[in-house]
Amino acid sequence: MTMPDDTIVEVRGVGKLYEGGVEALRGVTLAFPRGRLSTLLGPSGCGKTTLLKIIAGLIRPNAGEIRVNGRRVEGPGPERAFVFQDFALLPWASVLRNVAFGLELRGVPPEQRHEIARRQIAEVGLGGFESSYPNQLSGGMKQRVGLARALAVDADIILMDEPFSSVDEQTRRKFQEDLLDLLEHRRKTVIFVTHSIEEAAYLSDQIVLLSPRPGTVSRIIRPEIERGKGPDEIRRDRRYLDTVDEIWQILKQYVA
Amino acid sequence: MRRPGAAARARPEIVPVKSHHSVAGQFGWQVISFVFFFGAWELAGRWPISAAFPPFSQTLLALGEMIADGSLARAYASTLQPLVIGIALCGIAGVGFGIAMGLSRTVEWLTLPIFIILQAAPMAAIIPLITYLYGIGLTAKVLAVVFLAAPVIVMNSYKGIRNTNPSLIQMCRAFLGTRRQEVLKIILPYAAALIFTGLRLGLAMGFIGVVIAELLITPTGIGDLITYNSSVAEYPRMFATIASLVAVAALTLNGLERVERALFPPEIRGT
Numbered sequence: 001m002t003m004p005d006d007t008i009v010e011v012r013g014v015g016k017l018y019e020g021g022v023e024a025l026r027g028v029t030l031a032f033p034r035g036r037l038s039t040l041l042g043p044s045g046c047g048k049t050t051l052l053k054i055i056a057g058l059i060r061p062n063a064g065e066i067r068v069n070g071r072r073v074e075g076p077g078p079e080r081a082f083v084f085q086d087f088a089l090l091p092w093a094s095v096l097r098n099v100a101f102g103l104e105l106r107g108v109p110p111e112q113r114h115e116i117a118r119r120q121i122a123e124v125g126l127g128g129f130e131s132s133y134p135n136q137l138s139g140g141m142k143q144r145v146g147l148a149r150a151l152a153v154d155a156d157i158i159l160m161d162e163p164f165s166s167v168d169e170q171t172r173r174k175f176q177e178d179l180l181d182l183l184e185h186r187r188k189t190v191i192f193v194t195h196s197i198e199e200a201a202y203l204s205d206q207i208v209l210l211s212p213r214p215g216t217v218s219r220i221i222r223p224e225i226e227r228g229k230g231p232d233e234i235r236r237d238r239r240y241l242d243t244v245d246e247i248w249q250i251l252k253q254y255v256a
Numbered sequence: 257m258r259r260p261g262a263a264a265r266a267r268p269e270i271v272p273v274k275s276h277h278s279v280a281g282q283f284g285w286q287v288i289s290f291v292f293f294f295g296a297w298e299l300a301g302r303w304p305i306s307a308a309f310p311p312f313s314q315t316l317l318a319l320g321e322m323i324a325d326g327s328l329a330r331a332y333a334s335t336l337q338p339l340v341i342g343i344a345l346c347g348i349a350g351v352g353f354g355i356a357m358g359l360s361r362t363v364e365w366l367t368l369p370i371f372i373i374l375q376a377a378p379m380a381a382i383i384p385l386i387t388y389l390y391g392i393g394l395t396a397k398v399l400a401v402v403f404l405a406a407p408v409i410v411m412n413s414y415k416g417i418r419n420t421n422p423s424l425i426q427m428c429r430a431f432l433g434t435r436r437q438e439v440l441k442i443i444l445p446y447a448a449a450l451i452f453t454g455l456r457l458g459l460a461m462g463f464i465g466v467v468i469a470e471l472l473i474t475p476t477g478i479g480d481l482i483t484y485n486s487s488v489a490e491y492p493r494m495f496a497t498i499a500s501l502v503a504v505a506a507l508t509l510n511g512l513e514r515v516e517r518a519l520f521p522p523e524i525r526g527t
Contacts (some may be wrong), residue, residue: 058426076430088427102431105441153431167485 008034008069008157008189009055011058011244015063015214016050023214024050028064030217032246035158036205037183037190038071041197041247043254047215048193049161055191056082068157070117071085079107081150083160089134095121096130102153113152120148125178140171148178160192164199175229176203184227197251201243202234209247212254219250310492313327318492319500320381327481327499335477338394339459339466342401346458350409351451357410359439360446368414375407379465392474397466400473405458405464412454416447449520456512463505 009032016025024047026242032038040048050063053059055066057075065071068080081102089098096117097104103113121130124144134142139233143163150158164172180203183190194200200207211218223243234240294312301311310318310322323326328357356363357371383400390396420443478501485494 056430058430075434078432080430082427082430084423084427086423088423089447090424090442105428105431105433105437143400149431153490 006034007031008190010065010067010070011051011055011064013064014051014054014061014066016047016054016059016060019070025061026214026216028210028215028217030208030220032189032191033206034145034189035187037180037192037203038206038208039192039194039200039204040208040210041194041200041251042210042215042218043212043251044195044211046210048195051210051215052159052161053192056080058082073246078153079155080157081153081155082162083143083150083158085162085165089142089145091134094131094133094147095126095137096229098134099148100153102149106153116152117148121145123151123182125153125251138171139167140175143167143175151182153196155188157189157191160190162193162195165195172199173231179203180227180231196239197244197247201240201247202231205211207243207247208221209250221246259412273364283480308489308491310495314492315495315499318490319496322493322496328497331477331497332504333477335466335479336468337448337468338397338401341394341461342398342465343405343459343462345398345402346405346409347455348464350406350458351413351455354410354413354451354454355417355447356445357414359443364414371407371414372468374403375411379404380468380472383468386469387473396467396473398468401462401465404468409454409458409459412457413447413451414516416450416454417443419450420446447515450515452520456509456516459512460505466499473496 011028011030011032014025014028015023017023028051040050040051050059054061055073057066057073057077057080070078088194090101091102096114099121100108100113101116103116108116118130121127124147126141126144126148129137129141134145137145147158147160164175167175175185176199179190192200192203204223207221207223209219209221210216221243223239225237225239225243227234229237279442297312297315297323300313301309304311353363353367357367358364382403384400386396386403390399422443424446427439428442433441467479469478471483474481474484478497481497482494485497
């Protein structure tokens, strides 16, 4: 499905040793295909968030390197945007300012950035909440703000760190479907950290299974589920169910 | 800061803002509590517990006289001078220092222990030393205020800066914010509420400092009124002075707390 030259993010031999001797990652080598959704899946403490933050340029690896479009990553860059697990919204700023914040930091003038932000807010389904504050929103709505902020800077790659972990199940499903819709239009590359097998199987073109600490690549699975079908059909699809089962067979051995 | 329009548009997903207690009911209880307190005072004074303990009515009368003859106003004018100067100094230098400690590991390493010790030390014991070094003038009294108020102001500013949600700082870096933007757009707004709380608590400590200074260093202002009236056995006047001081301090601090809640409502506070 993916050719080597269609790779947008490359992880080469990445290792991370935290102060205090905790080895989070060891010798991780991976390729992420352009315009696809890849998930990093594994038991808690396998270093999946660490790997995502290394790709983002927020954490420096002790070994190896990250290449984005063939160029070595030294820190955060304009072609990557991050969606945080705890939303990371400014509590004193309105939804509009929060969504426009990435552009504000880049010095985009107010009218221009607010116009872009309004468009993104509408696109994630939060139209009418521009002047609300984060504390007035539910967890699911906050994460839509986080996603809109990442979309507003128009990065090619969106890195999402367990974005639905503090969101209830119904909201989560709705959000997953919206996310798939959105990606179909925008052709973004998404790297997504999750600990939910179903979520990974449902969303992903490529699933990277990580082993427990120190995290290494245990298996790469490409579900190849037909995307044309509705969400409920996908959840009853043979391939989807097989993928879920396959992942569980591997992860089962890591559960003590 | 909240826009009423947003709440009106709220979908069911919105978290409801918590309801307030009945304001009228709360006020009624406050009145009852005051009546009870002053009534008990009146009874205790008429008993009498001690010859030096006047009933509430006489104290109130004495307060009226002192307001009428201007002695109370003169006393406050002289007492507030070192307090205002001292708090202003702390507000500028203390907050600046706390912010520097929060932002720079070097400054923190050099000075944090001093402020931890100062915060724990019984500062009133240092006041005789201040008199020894700086005499009995305004400088000594300003210093007394600064010594009491500075630790809490510095430490609150420092903690406000240092407690900034690390996830917000990471967010700022992920979206290519510079260190300058990180400080101005994330750290300082996040710490603002705690810094203001520090100033309010500092003022409370400053009140203590200035009164101790006036009682221990030289009797001026409020300290003089207390000492003088006590020495000539004008107990109603002495109690009136003390009661007025309690009232002024309580009202000022309560007012500042209201300002704080209006400026930084809990919903938009980082902390």
